[in-house]
Amino acid sequence: MTLHLQLLVAFSLAFLLWPSLRAADFPQKPAKIPVILDTDIGDDIDDTWALALILKSPELDLKLVVGDYYKANYRAKLIAKFLQTANRSDVAVGVGLKPEDTATAGQAKWVENYNLKSYPGKVHPDGVQALIDTIMASPTPITLISIGPAPNVAEALRRQPEIANKARFVGMYGSVRKGYDGNAKPAPEWNVKADPKACQKVFTAAWDMTITPLDTCGLVRLRSAKFKTLRDSTDPIAKAVIENYDLWAKGKPNESSILFDTVAVYLAFSTDLANMEKLSIRVADDGMTLIDPQGKPMNVAASWKDLAAFEDLLVKRLTTAVAAENSRP
Numbered sequence: 045m046t047l048h049l050q051l052l053v054a055f056s057l058a059f060l061l062w063p064s065l066r067a068a069d070f071p072q073k074p075a076k077i078p079v080i081l082d083t084d085i086g087d088d089i090d091d092t093w094a095l096a097l098i099l100k101s102p103e104l105d106l107k108l109v110v111g112d113y114y115k116a117n118y119r120a121k122l123i124a125k126f127l128q129t130a131n132r133s134d135v136a137v138g139v140g141l142k143p144e145d146t147a148t149a150g151q152a153k154w155v156e157n158y159n160l161k162s163y164p165g166k167v168h169p170d171g172v173q174a175l176i177d178t179i180m181a182s183p184t185p186i187t188l189i190s191i192g193p194a195p196n197v198a199e200a201l202r203r204q205p206e207i208a209n210k211a212r213f214v215g216m217y218g219s220v221r222k223g224y225d226g227n228a229k230p231a232p233e234w235n236v237k238a239d240p241k242a243c244q245k246v247f248t249a250a251w252d253m254t255i256t257p258l259d260t261c262g263l264v265r266l267r268s269a270k271f272k273t274l275r276d277s278t279d280p281i282a283k284a285v286i287e288n289y290d291l292w293a294k295g296k297p298n299e300s301s302i303l304f305d306t307v308a309v310y311l312a313f314s315t316d317l318a319n320m321e322k323l324s325i326r327v328a329d330d331g332m333t334l335i336d337p338q339g340k341p342m343n344v345a346a347s348w349k350d351l352a353a354f355e356d357l358l359v360k361r362l363t364t365a366v367a368a369e370n371s372r373p
């Protein structure tokens with residue numbers, strides 16, 4: 045090789061390696077994942093924990109939270125007051141279907157004196173349309189985290205089927221090989237059983253889907269020291285979770301209820317702690333989620349690699365202040 049050629053090779057190599065050297069010297073923060081949460085917050089308490097986990101996860105950029113499965117005013121008030129308490133009224137609130145529905149449930153007392161009009165951020169009276177518009181306007185694909193019965197999502201798909209090509213769906217749905225209580229047989233899971241038709245629409249749409257069925261999410265419960273860390277925390281978001289939990293539980297429990305929905309939030313930014321399987325799933329009319337070659341192939345958190353590590357992550361995140369850059373007043 046002539047000296048000339050050797051120099052040429054050396055310069056070429058330096059040129060090729062330069063970007064990776066630079067990246068190593070100045071690590072770039074990965075872009076945040078834009079997310080929308082569709083939630084039946086206000087019935088089971090786990091949605092409140094899930095919303096808290098989103099707000100505490102630096103990987104996620106929450107754009108909009110919509111209350112699903114009716115009780116629309118009550119759910120919108122819970123979402124708005126929770127976001128305001130977390131100093132995150134930059135996040136928009138969407139009122140779900142049947143806004144005239146004034147029914148409430150176990151967290152009603154937390155919002156009895158809260159006026160939705162006092163929310164400093166944006167409140168969309170048509171939350172389904174806000175969900176569609178946010179997905180369609182996003183320059184990068186939105187991750188739709190769905191943790192309740194899905195009439196809103198089905199209606200959004202009906203109004204604008206194109207959202208399925210612009211969003212990724214991550215949800216807490218179904219029961220594949222396990223049912224409630226860990227080792228029972230598969231059973232119709234509530235989010236599916238409450239509106240199987242809506243789920244059939246969601247489970248046949250074109251989007252990339254990831255689910256946590258009862259097989260994984262049904263096993264998450266914080267006990268003893270892990271729960272005590274939460275109960276004793278002075279973090280404003282952790283305190284709001286515990287306030288709501290005590291109202292909902294009508295007492296001061298010393299362990300959490302099962303925190304199904306938190307696993308869907310985790311899967312929006314990582315699958316490391318779960319064993320993921322690609323399974324074809326079909327929603328039957330009775331609410332069963334069946335492995336069926338005719339079903340839609342999706343990523344299923346089929347079992348845990350390390351459930352204890354997930355619980356530790358949950359406790360740590362909920363009780364640790366987010367970096368200033370993540371809380372935008």
Ligand SMILES: [Ca+2]
Binds near residue numbers: 085088091191305
């Ligand atoms: Ca839920």
